[in-house]
Each structure stands twice: as C-alpha cells, then as structure tokens.
Amino acid sequence: MDPKVTEGGLNVTLTIRLLMHGKEVGSIIGKKGETVKKMREESGARINISEGNCPERIVTITGPTDAIFKAFAMIAFKFEEDIDNSMSNSTATSKPPVTLRLVVPASQCGSLIGKGGSKIKEIRESTGAQVQVAGDMLPNSTERAVTISGMPDAIIQCVKQICVVMLESPPKGATIPYRPKPASAPVIFAGGQAYTIQGQYAIPHPDLTKLHQLAMQHTPFTPLGQTTPGFPGLDANPPASTHELTIPNDLIGCIIGRQGSKINEIRQMSGAQIKIANAAEGSTERQITITGSPANISLAQYLINARLTSEVSGMGTL
Numbered sequence: 001m002d003p004k005v006t007e008g009g010l011n012v013t014l015t016i017r018l019l020m021h022g023k024e025v026g027s028i029i030g031k032k033g034e035t036v037k038k039m040r041e042e043s044g045a046r047i048n049i050s051e052g053n054c055p056e057r058i059v060t061i062t063g064p065t066d067a068i069f070k071a072f073a074m075i076a077f078k079f080e081e082d083i084d085n086s087m088s089n090s091t092a093t094s095k096p097p098v099t100l101r102l103v104v105p106a107s108q109c110g111s112l113i114g115k116g117g118s119k120i121k122e123i124r125e126s127t128g129a130q131v132q133v134a135g136d137m138l139p140n141s142t143e144r145a146v147t148i149s150g151m152p153d154a155i156i157q158c159v160k161q162i163c164v165v166m167l168e169s170p171p172k173g174a175t176i177p178y179r180p181k182p183a184s185a186p187v188i189f190a191g192g193q194a195y196t197i198q199g200q201y202a203i204p205h206p207d208l209t210k211l212h213q214l215a216m217q218h219t220p221f222t223p224l225g226q227t228t229p230g231f232p233g234l235d236a237n238p239p240a241s242t243h244e245l246t247i248p249n250d251l252i253g254c255i256i257g258r259q260g261s262k263i264n265e266i267r268q269m270s271g272a273q274i275k276i277a278n279a280a281e282g283s284t285e286r287q288i289t290i291t292g293s294p295a296n297i298s299l300a301q302y303l304i305n306a307r308l309t310s311e312v313s314g315m316g317t318l
Contacts, residue, residue, distance in 0.1 A: 013063060013064055014063070014163055015061070015062040016061045016102060018061070019056055020058075027079070042070065043070035043074060044063060044070070045070065047059065048060045054181060056180035058103065058179070058180065069156060072100075072159045077152050097130070099148070100147075100159075103138065103143045103145060104162075105143055106144050108165070112133060112166075119165065126157070128151070129148050129151075130150055131148050134147070140178070140179070141177055143176070242289060242291045243297045243301065244289050245301070247288055248284060248286075254307050254308065254311040255276075255304055270292070270299040273290070
C-alpha cells in the first residue's frame with residue numbers, strides 16, 4: 001500500500017524520537033506521572049522516556065500514525081501552555097514559538113531536505129512551521145537533530161509531512177541511535193576517599209576511590225608512571241610544579257577525545273595546564289606535561305589515569 005493512502009490509517013506503525021531537556025521532560029511527565037499517563041491513554045501511542053540523570057532525555061513515541069499525531073498534538077499544546085504560564089509572570093510581549101527537536105537517522109535527512117532544499121522549503125511553506133536539519137550528527141550516533149518551531153497547529157502539520165517522508169524513504173544501513181550522556185556528577189576527594197555529589201549528599205564511590213588511591217601512588221601503569229619529581233627551589237613559581245607522563249600512542253586518543261573534548265574537560269576539572277607533545281618519529285609513546293599546583297597535578301593525573309583505566313578495562317563510562 002502507498003504510505004500516503006494509509007497515512008491516517010492504522011496499518012502503519014512508526015517510531016519517532018524526540019530530544020528534550022530535563023525541564024521539558026518534567027512537564028510531559030507531570031505530577032506523579034499523571035500527564036504522560038493521560039497522553040498515553042488519550043493518544044493510544046506508546047510514550048517512553050529514557051532513564052538517567054542526563055541534562056537531555058529521549059522521548060520515544062511509537063504507534064499507528066494517527067496515534068502519533070495525537071501524542072504530538074498533546075505535547076505541542078502542553079508546551080504552549082507552559083509558555084503561556086511563564087509569560088504571565090514576565091514582561092515580554094512577543095510570545096516565543098513552541099519548539100520540538102526530533103532525532104532522525106542521518107540517512108533519511110537527505111530525503112527530508114530534498115534536492116537543493118526543495119522538500120524542506122515545501123514543508124516550511126505549506127505548514128508555516130520553521131524546520132531546520134542540523135548539519136552535524138549527534139555525538140556517537142548516526143542521527144541528526146531536526147528542530148521544528150511554530151504554533152502547535154503548524155508543528156502538527158509539519159510532523160505529519162515529516163512522517164510521510166520517513167515512511168517513503170526508510171533509513172539505509174544500520175542506525176546508531178543517539179544516547180544522551182549522563183551529567184557527570186562532581187567528584188570530591190577527602191581523606192583518601194572519593195565521593196560523588198548527588199543532590200545534597202556526598203556518596204562514597206569505591207571504584208573512584210581505588211583509582212584515586214592508585215593515582216596518588218603515581219604508578220597505576222608501571223611503564224606509564226615515569227614520574228619526574230619536582231625540584232624544590234628551582235621553580236621560579238614555587239606553588240606551580242611540573243609533572244611528566246609518557247603514554248603509549250594507541251591510548252592517547254582516549255585522553256584527547258573527539259576534537260580535544262576529553263583533554264579540555266580534564267584541564268577544566270583539574271585546573272592544571274596540560275600539554276601533549278607531538279609524536280616523535282619512530283617513537284611509540286607521547287609525552288604529557290602537566291603544570292600547576294600539586295593538588296591540580298594530582299587531580300589531572302587521576303583523571304588521565306581514570307580515562308586510561310576505563311579504556312583498558314573497557315569500562316568506557318568513566
């Protein structure tokens with residue numbers, strides 16, 4: 001059957017994924033889960049919300065096309081209600097549009113944009129909604145964000161048209177779904193113990209404590225921990241000292257991260273300056289120089305070691 005014919009019928013099941021911030025998710029769930037329960041019952045769609053203490057969550061809506069449109073309508077009107085409520089306390093005169101972010105396999109984005117942008121232009125003009133397809137894929141996935149904004153009615157019309165495109169051109173190849181990363185809980189070290197901060201409580205973290213103790217001994221990996229003790233008195237700046245590590249070339253990637261994201265995170269969290277030397281010709285190792293106060297250095301070392309340990313033991317979550 002032609003998907004266009006069955007678009008309003010019950011024999012096409014679709015799954016649409018939405019990316020939402022924590023506050024938006026809270027609004028959809030409602031007090032004691034009442035809002036989402038009502039949405040599920042009234043739309044007939046399955047609505048699942050990804051677990052986790054992430055700043056972003058994935059809301060998956062599955063069902064026959066008409067159930068999906070009902071669920072979308074309820075979400076769009078709920079967001080509009082939130083905007084109205086927030087405006088009643090503010091002095092702003094222009095009302096911001098409702099915005100939803102869909103997560104779409106990159107292999108379907110070409111059909112959604114159309115030749116020379118013709119399809120997306122047609123969707124914008126016929127629905128009155130703003131539609132933007134992100135140029136880059138979401139981290140560690142083969143999906144892109146498609147942002148739709150406008151009045152709820154325009155958004156619903158827009159989602160209908162996007163669903164038709166997705167039915168007509170199914171994803172090609174395997175899709176790696178986007179999974180939002182959990183917000184990394186701050187870690188505090190006290191008395192040789194590591195604690196993660198959850199809400200107002202510090203929770204002891206045995207795995208991190210072990211790593212922390214290893215980091216404090218400076219020799220978690222014997223070949224790596226070639227420590228150069230600082231020479232007191234030679235430093236023009238007594239509080240700042242320098243520490244050098246040698247890391248095998250094949251492990252340097254997990255410390256640098258994509259486009260330097262991990263090393264920047266380690267710099268920010270530790271407050272130390274970290275320089276990674278270029279690979280010397282014929283050498284299988286890279287030199288890392290850490291500069292800062294002893295506390296900054298030990299935290300930077302700990303974070304580097306934690307990255308290495310998680311890489312080597314396959315616990316890529318740390």
